[in-house]
Amino acid sequence: MLLELSACGQLLSAHPEILLASVLTLGVLFVNGWTDAPNAITAVVASGALSFRRAALLSALCNLLGGLWAVSACSGVTLTIATLAEFGGDGGSALRAVCAAMASLIIWSVAAWFLGLPTSESHGLAAALTGAALASGGGMQALNWASLARILLGLAGCVLFGFILARVCWHGGAARMGKGSCARLQLPLAAGLSFFHGAQDGQKFIGVLLLCLTLSPGGGTGLADTVPLSVALPALAAMGAGTCVGGRRIIQTLGAEMVRVDTRQGFAAELACVLCLGGATLLGLPVSTTHTKAAALWGAGTANGGHADRGVLLRLWLVWLATFPCCGLLSFWLTRLLAG
Numbered sequence: 001m002l003l004e005l006s007a008c009g010q011l012l013s014a015h016p017e018i019l020l021a022s023v024l025t026l027g028v029l030f031v032n033g034w035t036d037a038p039n040a041i042t043a044v045v046a047s048g049a050l051s052f053r054r055a056a057l058l059s060a061l062c063n064l065l066g067g068l069w070a071v072s073a074c075s076g077v078t079l080t081i082a083t084l085a086e087f088g089g090d091g092g093s094a095l096r097a098v099c100a101a102m103a104s105l106i107i108w109s110v111a112a113w114f115l116g117l118p119t120s121e122s123h124g125l126a127a128a129l130t131g132a133a134l135a136s137g138g139g140m141q142a143l144n145w146a147s148l149a150r151i152l153l154g155l156a157g158c159v160l161f162g163f164i165l166a167r168v169c170w171h172g173g174a175a176r177m178g179k180g181s182c183a184r185l186q187l188p189l190a191a192g193l194s195f196f197h198g199a200q201d202g203q204k205f206i207g208v209l210l211l212c213l214t215l216s217p218g219g220g221t222g223l224a225d226t227v228p229l230s231v232a233l234p235a236l237a238a239m240g241a242g243t244c245v246g247g248r249r250i251i252q253t254l255g256a257e258m259v260r261v262d263t264r265q266g267f268a269a270e271l272a273c274v275l276c277l278g279g280a281t282l283l284g285l286p287v288s289t290t291h292t293k294a295a296a297l298w299g300a301g302t303a304n305g306g307h308a309d310r311g312v313l314l315r316l317w318l319v320w321l322a323t324f325p326c327c328g329l330l331s332f333w334l335t336r337l338l339a340g
Contacts, residue, residue, distance in 0.1 A: 017095035021212040024102035026238040029205045031109045032121045033063065033242025040197050040289065044190040044270070049183045049263065055190065060243040062194035067202025067236040069195075076284015077200060081207030084126065084147045085133030087215070093339060094215045097136045098208070100334035101128035108327045117319045120288040122204060126151045127324040129208075131331030135339070151286050158276055158287040159295045165272035166299030174268040175304065182267035189270035194243075196277035197289045198236065204286060206235050258294070258312040259301030269293070269300040291320065 040062075041055035050058070071078070087094035105121065105128045112119035126148065133142040174182065209231050261269065273289075273296045280287040294316060298308055 017092050017099075018212050018215070021095045021098045021102065021215075022209060024099055024106070025205055025208045025212065026234060028102050028105050028109075028121065028125075028208075029201075029235055029238040030242035031106055031113075032201050032205065033060070033239040034245045035109055035113045035119070035121070035242075035290075040194040040293070041190055044186045044266065049186045049266070050190070056244055058187075058191055059194040059197075060240040062191045063198035063202070063243050064236050064240045066195035066198030066200075067206075067232065067239065070199035070203045070281065071206060071232045077203035077281070077286045078207040078210065080147045080150050080284070080286055081125065081129075081204045082211045082214075083144050084129050084151070085144060086138055086142045087133055087136045093136065095212065096338040097132040097335045098129075098212055098215065100135075100338050101125075101132040101331045102208070104128050104131070104327055104331040104334050107330065108323065112319055115319075117315060119319055119323055120155070120290040122151070122201065122286060122288040123155055123291070123320070123323045124327040125204060125208070126155075127327035128331040131328035132335045134328075135332040135335035154280060154285045154287040155291060157285075158280065158292040161276050162272055162292040162295035163299035165275055166269050166296040167303050169268040169271045169275075170265065170300055170303040174264050174271070174300075177264060177267070179263045182263045186263065186267050186270055189267065189274055192274040193270055193277065193289075193293075196274065196281055198239065199281045200277060200287060200289060202232075202236050202239060205239075206232055209235055258316070259298055259306060259308040261297060261301045265300040265304070265306075268303070269296040272296040272299070 040059045041050070041052075044050045045052050045055050087097045105124045108124050108128075109119055109121055130143060130148070134140075136142065213231070273292050276292050276296070277287060277289065298313070302308055
C-alpha cells in the first residue's frame with residue numbers, strides 16, 4: 001500500500017495534468033455521492049423508516065464497502081468505462097480532454113440537483129467522455145462501440161427492469177405483508193442498495209482514474225490492469241463524503257412529488273432496486289442507480305392503483321433525454337476550448 005501511494009505520488013507530482021484530471025474526477029465522485037445518496041435512501045426516508053441524517057450515514061458506509069468489494073471481486077464495469085474511448089494527440093492533450101469531460105459532468109449534475117431533478121452521473125459520464133473523445137480529433141473511430149453499447153443497454157434496461165421488478169415485488173408478497181415487517185426489512189434493503197450503488201458507481205469513476213493514470217505524457221504507467229488501493233480508497237472516500245451531505249431536494253422530488261409511497265411500497269421499490277443493481281453488477285454491466293430507483297418507485301407507487309404526477313414524470317424524462325446531448329456537447333465545447 002505504501003509503495004502504491006509513493007508511486008502514485010511521484011506520478012502526480014511529475015505530471016500536473018494527471019493531478020488536475022484526478023482532482024476533477026474526485027470532485028465528480030463527491031457530486032455523485034451527494035446527488036445519488038437520495039436514490040438509495042428516498043424510500044426509507046419518505047416512508048418514515050429512518051431519519052434523513054441516519055439514512056445518509058448508513059448509505060455512506062455501505063457505499064464504501066460496496067466499492068471495496070467491487071474493485072477486488074469484479075472489474076467488468078471498470079474496464080467498460082476505462083476503454084470507452086481513445087483520446088487523440090499526446091498525453092497532455094488527452095488529459096485536458098478528460099478534465100473537460102469531468103468539468104462538464106460536474107456542471108450538469110449540480111444544475112440538475114439545483115432543480116431537484118435526479119440526473120444520472122453514469123449517463124452523463126458516458127456522454128462526457130464521448131463528447132471529449134470526438135472533440136480530440138479521433139472522430140467516430142475513437143469510440144469503443146462495444147463498451148458504449150453495454151452502457152446504453154444498461155441505462156435503458158435498468159428503467160424497464162426497475163419498474164417491472166417493483167410491480168412483481170409488490171404483487172408477489174409486499175402487498176400482503178405487515179407494515180411493521182416491511183419497515184424493519186427496509187433498513188437492510190437500503191443498506192444493500194447503497195452497497196451496490198458503491199459497487200456500480202465506484203467502479204465507473206475508478207475506471208476514469210485508471211484512464212488518467214495511463215494517459216501520462218510520454219507513455220502509459222502500466223497501472224490500468226489492476227485497481228490499486230491507492231486509487232480506490234480516495235475515490236470511494238470522496239463518494240462517501242458526498243453521500244453524507246445528501247440531497248434533500250431530490251428526495252422531495254422522488255418520494256413526495258413524483259409518487260407517494262407507504263412502507264410496503266417503499267419495501268417493494270428497495271427490493272427491486274437491490275435485485276436489479278446486484279444482478280447488473282455481478283454481470284459487469286454498467287447501470288444507473290438514479291434510473292433504477294426512480295423507475296422502481298414509479299412502479300411500486302402505482303402498483304396499488306396510485307397515480308404518479310405527470311408533470312414530475314415529464315420533467316424526469318426530459319432531463320434524462322437531455323443528459324446525453326447536453327452533457328456531450330458541453331464536454332465537446334470545453335475540450336475544444338482547452339485545446340485552443
